[in-house]
Amino acid sequence: MSVDNTVTAKTEDVATVEYSAPSFGIHTFVATICDIDVQFQIFKMDGSLLIWIGSLAEPTFQDLTLAMKTRYDALPLTTKLLGEGVDMVSSNLASKLVKKLGKPVYVSFNLPMDKIILPGIEQRLTEEIQLYPDKFD
Template sequence: MDEHVPSSASSGTASIEFMKPNCEIHSFGTEVAATPVHFQVLKMENSLLIWIGSGTDPTFSDLGMALNTSYDRLPLCTRLMGAQSDMASLNLASRLTKKSQMAVYVSYNLPSDRLILPAIEKRLQEEIKAYPEKFGIV
């Protein structure tokens, strides 16, 4: 396939440059308390989107994000979608932003259970340690 494809325009000739995509998807899963848990990681140029949910009922009902600023050593966090009382996605996004030094979006679509959440975060940290390039951590 040509890298430059000429196309006509009113004032002359224009060209379209095809670029290699900057996004990568990484999927993995685990079972926590007899519940199948799936992870989808979308690594973009300067950010990550991590979806965590059930394999039997996949939803996208929660989204939190965190990013570093030059004004504070703690990441700035905000909820973009979901219940204000549920802090699971914001806490995960904040910790991952500190580690990766990039903006991190987390969609946590499971019940916030004190027993399940640490096991899910542990599995996520194991995957980051095993495949840091999939998370943009070098």
């Protein structure tokens, strides 16, 4: 008794695979602000951005806010997805970026709140947007 393990396929059953360009990009840069090495990671997704800001020495992910425009109000809608609700740094930054970039923005701000360092972080991020607009569009 013999067993036939042959499998035949019809030509119309063959699938074709089409490759497409990736729709997800990552851009990373570091800036020293007030003697702190701050790392910025930009995750460019299809139709939105995630901007992670944290310590180069001790990276964490303990905060996340989403901001987006709505047709009902001139101010962007912001919502805290992760972290303490009393910390408004990521909400304020995400709101500013939505106005500037015109797309939904997630911001994860993972540094201690410091009124001295915050303007430097915003300035460096604005410079990067001007230098590399394709990383943010």
